[in-house]
Amino acid sequence: xxxxxxxxxxxxxxxxxxxxxxxxxxxxxxxxxxxxxxxxxxxxxxxxxxxxxxxxxxxxxxxxxxxxxxxxxxxxxxxxxxxxxxxxxxxxxxxxxxxxxxxxxxxx
Numbered sequence: 001x002x003x004x005x006x007x008x009x010x011x012x013x014x015x016x017x018x019x020x021x022x023x024x025x026x027x028x029x030x031x032x033x034x035x036x037x038x039x040x041x042x043x044x045x046x047x048x049x050x051x052x053x054x055x056x057x058x059x060x061x062x063x064x065x066x067x068x069x070x071x072x073x074x075x076x077x078x079x080x081x082x083x084x085x086x087x088x089x090x091x092x093x094x095x096x097x098x099x100x101x102x103x104x105x106x107x108x
Contacts, residue, residue, distance in 0.1 A: 032081045057099040
């Protein structure tokens, strides 16, 4: 007859604050979002357009698979925040990115 031994197993995963960015379409400021969407989706150019449509982009990036893309983005001076994103991806190894394009009404 065997004894049953009860075990406790724990995984402690770090919770880090989400990095957020918001930018108006047809204006400078969304260069990183544009590079991500153009590089990894079929949505064309979501930033500079006369025919805007809502969409949801959701993708998990890993440093091993996508690090070179973002390291290359560092060499493009027009890409804001590419270095910060690359550093986060390198540090954590995996980052889930969600980009939502939606209309936002201004109150007057």
